[in-house]
Amino acid sequence: MAEGGKARKEPADAGIEGSALQLGELSELLGYSLKRAQLRIFEDFLRCVAPLQLTPAQFSVLLLLDKNPGRNQTEIANTLGILRPNFVAMLDGLESRDLCARVRSANDRRSHILELTDKGRAVLARAKKLVASKHEARLNELLGPANRAALLSMLTRIAQEF
Amino acid sequence: MAEGGKARKEPADAGIEGSALQLGELSELLGYSLKRAQLRIFEDFLRCVAPLQLTPAQFSVLLLLDKNPGRNQTEIANTLGILRPNFVAMLDGLESRDLCARVRSANDRRSHILELTDKGRAVLARAKKLVASKHEARLNELLGPANRAALLSMLTRIAQEF
DNA sequence: CCCTATTTGATATGGTGGATAACAATTATC
DNA sequence: GATAATTGTTATCCACCATATCAAATAGGG
Numbered sequence: 001m002a003e004g005g006k007a008r009k010e011p012a013d014a015g016i017e018g019s020a021l022q023l024g025e026l027s028e029l030l031g032y033s034l035k036r037a038q039l040r041i042f043e044d045f046l047r048c049v050a051p052l053q054l055t056p057a058q059f060s061v062l063l064l065l066d067k068n069p070g071r072n073q074t075e076i077a078n079t080l081g082i083l084r085p086n087f088v089a090m091l092d093g094l095e096s097r098d099l100c101a102r103v104r105s106a107n108d109r110r111s112h113i114l115e116l117t118d119k120g121r122a123v124l125a126r127a128k129k130l131v132a133s134k135h136e137a138r139l140n141e142l143l144g145p146a147n148r149a150a151l152l153s154m155l156t157r158i159a160q161e162f
Numbered sequence: 163m164a165e166g167g168k169a170r171k172e173p174a175d176a177g178i179e180g181s182a183l184q185l186g187e188l189s190e191l192l193g194y195s196l197k198r199a200q201l202r203i204f205e206d207f208l209r210c211v212a213p214l215q216l217t218p219a220q221f222s223v224l225l226l227l228d229k230n231p232g233r234n235q236t237e238i239a240n241t242l243g244i245l246r247p248n249f250v251a252m253l254d255g256l257e258s259r260d261l262c263a264r265v266r267s268a269n270d271r272r273s274h275i276l277e278l279t280d281k282g283r284a285v286l287a288r289a290k291k292l293v294a295s296k297h298e299a300r301l302n303e304l305l306g307p308a309n310r311a312a313l314l315s316m317l318t319r320i321a322q323e324f
Numbered sequence: 325c326c327c328t329a330t331t332t333g334a335t336a337t338g339g340t341g342g343a344t345a346a347c348a349a350t351t352a353t354c
Numbered sequence: 355g356a357t358a359a360t361t362g363t364t365a366t367c368c369a370c371c372a373t374a375t376c377a378a379a380t381a382g383g384g
Contacts, residue, residue, distance in 0.1 A: 030317070063188050067183075143319070162301070328382085347364080348362095
């Protein structure tokens with residue numbers, strides 16, 4: 001067994017066996033970076049707002065309820081791109097934590113008007129502070145305010161006009 | 163019933179009942195626009211590459227296999243952020259369509275070396291053309307080459323350094 | 325050389341989001 | 355007043371993600 005050259009760990013070949021794979025055209029694919037960045041941002045959001053146990057989706061619901069009082073489930077869900085059936089369980093979660101409430105409408109007894117509770121408003125206020133001071137602040141630090149604004153503008157443009 | 167003011171459709175109140183909800187701080191939340199933009203981009207990718215029946219994830223696997231021959235499942239999956247257990251079914255799909263093949267390694271009989279088949283290379287080539295000519299071209303049209311490059315750069319930065 | 329630890333692909337399983345069909349209650353429409 | 359449409363809800367399915375576990379194979383230490 002002394003003819004050596006195949007037993008160990010193949011140092012004979014080219015030699016990029018270590019780890020670093022070549023991403024190739026993948027690094028030019030916008031969708032790929034977009035997805036990766038989105039996962040990172042959501043991960044950081046969850047971390048920053050962990051004390052309040054709010055997901056990005058839940059936070060967006062609370063924000064929307066605060067800015068749009070008197071709306072029903074369908075209106076809120078549609079605005080956020082959530083399908084009505086899937087919005088039910090989400091509201092159940094928020095309502096069971098006393099962050100919002102379903103109130104039967106007097107005009108149309110089919111619909112539930114959604115309201116923030118006092119606790120919901122308090123949690124939202126704290127969440128806003130955490131997001132601004134930890135999450136978005138970190139982004140500003142990484143990109144700078146001007147770049148951050150440009151990035152937001154382009155993403156909004158894609159979301160709306162693409 | 164002629165005392166009017168409550169029967170019809172409540173034109174008495176403020177009056178923004180039509181539809182347009184106020185997004186409020188949501189439009190300043192980068193994560194929100196990021197997610198929305200990502201969904202749009204993936205939707206368009208699927209549409210553009212529909213004739214080949216490839217998802218973004220599948221396309222990224224084919225790209226990676228092409229640029230990194232001789233790698234095993236773990237290496238490819240790790241690079242793409244896919245967990246090994248979830249990569250199995252994905253490979254089953256690609257292999258059953260004869261786009262790639264698992265080949266037992268001679269050095270290490272535990273691992274499967276992943277190879278693109280001829281058909282896989284052909285499909286990848288066609289997919290690249292569709293993505294470039296339809297998908298990415300449309301993005302360039304919307305943002306312009308310079309903005310598109312800046313966007314990609316910032317997203318990559320977030321994905322890597324955030 | 326043997327025994328143990330590690331690695332690789334695979335399976336099973338659970339959780340979460342997203343999508344559609346269907347339903348009862350209510351309202352709109354003709 | 356009969357029929358259609360809307361609202362919230364349930365049930366169900368599918369894609370994706372995550373963890374524990376396993377058998378086969380390899381690596382490492384005595």
